[in-house]
Amino acid sequence: MAAVEVRGLRKSYGKTTALDDVSFEVADGEFFCLLGPSGAGKTTTLKTLAGLVEPDAGEVLIDQTPSNDVEPTHRGLAMCFESYALYPQLDVYGNLASPLRSPLFRLPASEVDAKVRAVAGMLGIDGLLERPVTRLSNGQRQRVALGRVLVRPARAYLLDEPLAHLDAKIRASMRAELKTISRDAGTTTVYVTHDYVEALSLADRIGVIRDGRILQSGTPEEVWARPVDAFVAQAFGKPRMTLIEGGLTEDGFVSGDGVLRVPVPAVSAAPGDAVQIGVRPRDLRLRLGAEEPGAGWTAVDGRVYVLEHLGRATEVTVAVGDARLSVVAPRAAVAGLAADDRVSLLIRPSTVHVFATGDEGKRVST
Numbered sequence: 001m002a003a004v005e006v007r008g009l010r011k012s013y014g015k016t017t018a019l020d021d022v023s024f025e026v027a028d029g030e031f032f033c034l035l036g037p038s039g040a041g042k043t044t045t046l047k048t049l050a051g052l053v054e055p056d057a058g059e060v061l062i063d064q065t066p067s068n069d070v071e072p073t074h075r076g077l078a079m080c081f082e083s084y085a086l087y088p089q090l091d092v093y094g095n096l097a098s099p100l101r102s103p104l105f106r107l108p109a110s111e112v113d114a115k116v117r118a119v120a121g122m123l124g125i126d127g128l129l130e131r132p133v134t135r136l137s138n139g140q141r142q143r144v145a146l147g148r149v150l151v152r153p154a155r156a157y158l159l160d161e162p163l164a165h166l167d168a169k170i171r172a173s174m175r176a177e178l179k180t181i182s183r184d185a186g187t188t189t190v191y192v193t194h195d196y197v198e199a200l201s202l203a204d205r206i207g208v209i210r211d212g213r214i215l216q217s218g219t220p221e222e223v224w225a226r227p228v229d230a231f232v233a234q235a236f237g238k239p240r241m242t243l244i245e246g247g248l249t250e251d252g253f254v255s256g257d258g259v260l261r262v263p264v265p266a267v268s269a270a271p272g273d274a275v276q277i278g279v280r281p282r283d284l285r286l287r288l289g290a291e292e293p294g295a296g297w298t299a300v301d302g303r304v305y306v307l308e309h310l311g312r313a314t315e316v317t318v319a320v321g322d323a324r325l326s327v328v329a330p331r332a333a334v335a336g337l338a339a340d341d342r343v344s345l346l347i348r349p350s351t352v353h354v355f356a357t358g359d360e361g362k363r364v365s366t
């Protein structure tokens, strides 16, 4: 396996800037997820790494060796696209075996057979080996396409939304499978996704990309606990982090309309500065009955704005003046609540994130 790195990648298509100074490093054996919304530049980054797109500027390094001029087939990288191209005239076995029959590898038939069967077993398609690929479901086709990548000996695997077309249950089991495979085999993987759950559960490190720029690279814990800006903060978690505009005072934060007041952790901004705070629904608690807040918690009074049942849990949105804060509570615990009821929320200042104002307001809580 190999370390891969991109430095200062830029790529434009006419007036569209696909990559705007993209840099990151993936260590040997590391699982790196590139997470971002549609059009962020994820596929372009992967194709540039693979050598299928030539950057306008910047460098691709494989094991510290500048590789921009190395032909795609000689980079030793195996890439899987979301659109899974299979040979329609071949069965599953033939599709899995064909990459190994390339002159690049020249493996003996017995070795090809062993590899095909091992990968098919791992992906749960060993019962389909003789089936023509034209008679597979989309989910099965996607597993064959992933198998065609994993069967190849490679210095690193580049995977573009490889689980996108699987139903939720298979996706979860394949996710676990992929994690085990990459950990056990020590594979270097660059994995593209727009699904934050996938990124948090698979990655050793995550690069959050938007508009062709990497906003933050870090471990799942780092990007979750210390998002560098408001966009990254909202990229993780469902319900999303609530953001509220206002300003700093001597005592903490006050919302724009002066109704919501909460203490905040240490900040690199001064009283009077306009900021926004971010609070994750899971960091809030609904105060039920006359419960005392407890050490470290502050109570904020409001009214129920809307209740949304999510199975056994309920998302309660509470209006505190003009601000709306979401909290998730067990459904049974909020059974008696209705819109407009008075409620209190409990907030722990240590879990309040403070950002400069705006969509990509930078983190100011330290």
Ligand SMILES: Nc1ncnc2c1ncn2[C@@H]1O[C@H](COP(=O)(O)OP(=O)(O)OP(=O)(O)O)[C@@H](O)[C@H]1O
Pocket (backbone or CB within 6 Å): 013, 016, 017, 018, 036, 037, 038, 039, 040, 041, 042, 043, 044, 045, 194
């Ligand atoms: N060959 C191309 N010609 C013109 N524009 C392109 C081309 N490839 C990508 N783009 C543009 O570059 C930007 C980044 O595209 P890219 O496919 O890398 O995004 P992405 O993050 O992979 O998105 P998605 O999740 O939707 O696949 C987009 O605005 C896209 O329209």
